[in-house]
Amino acid sequence: MPGPIWKVKPPLDVPIAGVWLGPGAFKATDGVWLGTLAENVASKTPNVWVTTGKEQVVGLFGKRGSGKSFTLGTLLEGLALKSDAPHVARASRRKAALLFDPLDIYWTTRFPVTSSANAEVRGHFDLAKAWKLAGLEFDVEAWVPGESSKRPSDPAWFKPLTIAVSDLGVDEWSALLDVSVISDPMGQALVELITLVSDTGYSGTGGKEVPPLKAYGLPDLAKAAESTNATSTFHAETLRALRQRLSSLHATGLFGAIGHAIGAILRPGCLSVIMLARLPAAYRAAIVGVLTRQLMEQRAAVAFAEKRLVLDPSLQPAERMILEAVVESGVPRTVVALDEAQTFLAPGGGSPTRDVFIRLVKEGRNFGLSVIVATQQPAAIDRRILSQIETFVAHQLVTSADIDAVVANLKSAIPDVIEFGNLALSFADMLRMLSPGQCIVSAADMNTTLRRSVAVNVRPRATVHGGIEL
Numbered sequence: 001m002p003g004p005i006w007k008v009k010p011p012l013d014v015p016i017a018g019v020w021l022g023p024g025a026f027k028a029t030d031g032v033w034l035g036t037l038a039e040n041v042a043s044k045t046p047n048v049w050v051t052t053g054k055e056q057v058v059g060l061f062g063k064r065g066s067g068k069s070f071t072l073g074t075l076l077e078g079l080a081l082k083s084d085a086p087h088v089a090r091a092s093r094r095k096a097a098l099l100f101d102p103l104d105i106y107w108t109t110r111f112p113v114t115s116s117a118n119a120e121v122r123g124h125f126d127l128a129k130a131w132k133l134a135g136l137e138f139d140v141e142a143w144v145p146g147e148s149s150k151r152p153s154d155p156a157w158f159k160p161l162t163i164a165v166s167d168l169g170v171d172e173w174s175a176l177l178d179v180s181v182i183s184d185p186m187g188q189a190l191v192e193l194i195t196l197v198s199d200t201g202y203s204g205t206g207g208k209e210v211p212p213l214k215a216y217g218l219p220d221l222a223k224a225a226e227s228t229n230a231t232s233t234f235h236a237e238t239l240r241a242l243r244q245r246l247s248s249l250h251a252t253g254l255f256g257a258i259g260h261a262i263g264a265i266l267r268p269g270c271l272s273v274i275m276l277a278r279l280p281a282a283y284r285a286a287i288v289g290v291l292t293r294q295l296m297e298q299r300a301a302v303a304f305a306e307k308r309l310v311l312d313p314s315l316q317p318a319e320r321m322i323l324e325a326v327v328e329s330g331v332p333r334t335v336v337a338l339d340e341a342q343t344f345l346a347p348g349g350g351s352p353t354r355d356v357f358i359r360l361v362k363e364g365r366n367f368g369l370s371v372i373v374a375t376q377q378p379a380a381i382d383r384r385i386l387s388q389i390e391t392f393v394a395h396q397l398v399t400s401a402d403i404d405a406v407v408a409n410l411k412s413a414i415p416d417v418i419e420f421g422n423l424a425l426s427f428a429d430m431l432r433m434l435s436p437g438q439c440i441v442s443a444a445d446m447n448t449t450l451r452r453s454v455a456v457n458v459r460p461r462a463t464v465h466g467g468i469e470l
């Protein structure tokens with residue numbers, strides 16, 4: 001197992017069910033196995049679980065190489081488990097998981113660990129066997145952003161993702177074109193083109209009327225830029241530059257007149273990995289923004305129907321059937337995960353992902369949405385997001401700024417005394433000394449006997465960790 005056992009006082013009074021962390025822990029039936037307690041206790045070393053029944057915002061922190069992505073994979077495995085293995089994950093009601101993967105390292109989560117020529121992979125397999133984690137099955141899909149990002153070396157099961165142009169919002173357009181849609185002439189020209197194409201229609205070449213379209217692609221916008229409606233209002237240079245950027249966007253194959261609905265990407269019990277590494281950074285933020293925004297909008301509608309079914313005593317049978325159909329066919333409850341979150345959620349400036357995520361962490365719970373953000377730099381995350389985190393999983397942190405950012409936002413007490421050998425340590429010392437794969441978990445709503453943060457050794461992985469360096 002990853003790290004040493006810590007002597008923490010007062011010692012934990014471990015409940016019979018093991019240590020369950022997260023909202024609703026006291027009566028929880030749904031959860032994923034995270035690892036084992038890394039503290040001295042009188043009893044046998046207990047298992048540590050994270051609850052998944054209720055919605056929550058989880059922050060996963062740690063310096064590079066401390067085990068964040070490995071741990072995120074552990075949690076996601078639990079959500080995507082297909083086998084019946086109640087020692088790994090339990091769910092009375094399955095959720096979907098949507099992971100934004102900026103490094104393209106999670107597609108391997110589809111594969112159970114097996115013996116391998118690679119020594120590290122083989123090591124993980126041996127551990128998995130010892131922990132009864134070998135031979136399990138997982139439901140994982142990976143999406144590459146746009147037909148053009150598919151590579152000949154890709155496995156056949158990677159799916160190309162398409163985003164409908166009409167789904168792009170102002171912030172996303174600003175990021176994609178690298179201009180302000182509000183104040184920049186090019187942005188204003190774009191807004192005009194969208195109006196011409198989707199709303200009013202316009203006179204095309206030879207005076208032929210082009211009717212408004214509900215579904216339109218980037219070439220439709222480029223064509224409208226040649227109309228007199230556009231050329232009489234905007235400088236030729238502005239329109240030329242805009243057409244050029246639309247054509248670069250088009251080359252990704254990511255945008256179409258018709259795109260994937262978020263509901264077509266998500267399925268209960270399935271982990272959907274959105275691979276982002278192949279896209280320029282500005283495009284990545286827009287994709288995360290538009291998909292997350294769609295997810296929130298759709299879940300808001302489904303959650304309202306769910307609430308009426310439970311809370312509205314005046315429902316007639318016919319109405320009930322309609323609502324049940326809305327819930328049945330609607331987007332499932334989802335856990336949204338974002339790795340390397342510091343590149344998406346920094347304060348200041350315009351960021352299409354950050355502004356959607358601020359709403360997501362504040363309102364998502366009401367819509368059946370949980371969030372996991374993982375970052376090596378908690379101090380670089382917008383405070384409005386940090387302050388909403390209720391479950392902290394902190395791996396090794398070394399800078400005071402990052403440690404302070406975590407400690408200032410913890411929702412549970414820290415232990416009175418921590419000892420290592422003969423040394424008495426502060427909480428910050430302990431964070432600095434954690435070994436890879438070891439973390440401190442602090443949850444807002446703990447089992448009544450657990451009102452403090454606990455040290456955990458993360459369990460071995462049941463699927464291949466794609467972050468291994470070859």
Ligand SMILES: Nc1ncnc2c1ncn2[C@@H]1O[C@H](COP(=O)(O)OP(=O)(O)O)[C@@H](O)[C@H]1O
Nearest residue numbers: 063064065066067068069070436437458467468
């Ligand atoms: N719980 C663990 N058990 C065993 N090895 C681990 C564990 N967590 C991390 N490691 C090792 O540390 C390496 C770096 O972990 P990773 O999660 O990729 O780091 P980062 O914090 O940068 O995301 C992994 O490739 C793996 O070899």
Ligand SMILES: [Mg+2]
Nearest residue numbers: 068069070467
């Ligand atoms: Mg990582």
